[in-house]
Amino acid sequence: MSDFIKRARAAEQAMRSVFPATPLQRNVLLSERYDADIWLKREDLSPVRSYKIRGAFNAMRKQDGQDLFVCASAGNHAQGVAFMCKHMGVKGVIFMPVTTPQQKIQKTRMFGGDHVEIHLTGDYFDDCLGAAQDWSAEKGGYFLSPFDDMDVIEGQASIAVEIEAELGVPDHVILPVGGGGMSAGVTTWFGDRTHCLFSEPAGGACLRAALAAGHPTTLDHVDTFVDGAAVGRIGQKPFDLLRDRHLSDVLVLSEDRICATILELLNVEGIVLEPAGALAVEAVGEVQSFIRGKTVVCVTSGGNFDFERLPEVKERAQRYSGVKKYFILRLPQRPGALKEFLGILGPDDDIARFEYMKKSARNFGSVLIGIETSKPENFVRLFAHLDDAGFTYTDITNDETLAQFVI
Structure with a gap:
């Protein structure tokens, strides 16, 4: 490992002729929320907006x-x-x-x-x-x-060289994982001196699959939403460096959940992250029980976000946080039925989508409805009132098969 350390340090020194070290910034929002000293290694601010x-x-x-x-x-x-x-x-x-x-x-x-x-x-x-x-x-x-x-892995390890030079050795480092090159490089640099955690999207958890199997394995399906980490099989060389890591250190996050972090950092902090770039930040919530009072570095690996995707990111974030739901309503085909339904909505409930689908029987019609509200508990009240009024409905928000076709 001493040779690896020397080569990683040499790589970091050589790249200064091309671009400066990326910022390491303490984040007040996250530090106060989790009662820890949380820093962001801003790889999204490299010349190409990623660590690659x-x-x-x-x-x-x-x-x-x-x-x-x-x-x-x-x-x-x-x-x-x-x-x-x-x-x-x-x-x-x-x-x-x-x-x-x-x-x-x-x-x-x-x-x-x-x-x-x-x-x-x-x-x-x-x-x-x-x-x-x-x-x-x-x-x-x-x-x-x-x-x-290995040359690529050594180059990615320069992230760790910069972190240690500026902050020393943190208690925890949270690393996003795609093919494993950056996580392998940073982990190898720090060795046992810090606790490394790995964050993967649910639709591309190739490190978890490899650790469980004892060797790299190909995922049956990959969700491409987190495109920067949508890899179906971890690299053999990164896995050789990570094979002794514990499954409990791999944090698998849903794609919708990552969207909530992208929006918050954009709206509150003005930080533009792509889905893969938000993986490490979102993972902090998974480990808050043992990072209290500790120094934590999250690697924000990339900021190449296509703003044409923003409506989809907002949609997925709202669904994850529970403030937007879709359901199929069986609406009676009688005068006043729609007005009765509208009267059930609360003051914070907005209709985001209303699409008459077809008559399912002579006296009823099926309607696709999307509702946005201010807080998740508003849906408890809404559904209770729908039940009391005798409306028949099916919540399809989390039905991935139906959602692909009708949402």
Whole structure:
């Protein structure tokens, strides 16, 4: 491990010629809420708004004479590689899933300019990964893995070098996990000197799956909403460095829950985070019982947020927090029935959606209704009044199958 420490420190020193250390900021809101000393390592403020530039820089600087680099990325690694290709004056060929947010595709083009070409292929990261590796093998380019590469892992470990230089060794570090490169690098740097926790989205919990199985395993399904961490299989090299971690240190969070943190940090703190960037911050609530009075660093890994996604983020955050619900109402087809329903609504209850679907019987019709309110307990009152009035309804808010088709 001493060699790893030396290489990580050398990487951190070398990258200062390209970009400064990212800020390490104490967050008053979180510190007061959880009665702890909570700091944010603002990787969302790097030149490419994510930590991925670190691994790309370190791996590419070691390839003297190489003039063609190939990578696969859900967006952030692509931007780091593109930035470094232009900086070094070399060519990059970048494969990205078709589902990548346009904001990340456009930024990749902006950072790389004429030095990069982009291929969109596959719906998931793992699909475009295979395409990139095949293309690289055929054309003879240097394939630059976003996480399964020791040079990349050492580059990401520079995050820990900067944290320790500014703050010392914190009691806890919370790390978002996608393919595992950054979490492996930071964890290896700190070793047993701090307690590392790992935060994954429920739709991409590949570290948890690997620890449970004892080896990297491919997830049956990946939810691409947290695109920066939507990886179906953790890298072998990161797993080799993380295999001794405990399952209890892996915190799996729902995608809707992460949305609530994105909105709060945007509205209250003015911090723009992408879903993967909010993973570590949201995970603090899972460990509040044992971080009280401790120093905690959360790595906000990226801020490449496409604001066209904001309505969806708000929708999912409202559903998670319980202030928005959808239900199917069986509305009697008689004069005054709609007026009776409207009279049941409270002063803070707003109709966000009202869609007559079809007549389910001669005397009734089915209506899709979305209600927004100010606090979750308002729905207890609303549903009680609906029951008293004899209305038949079905709450479909958390029915993922139905929601995909009608919401």
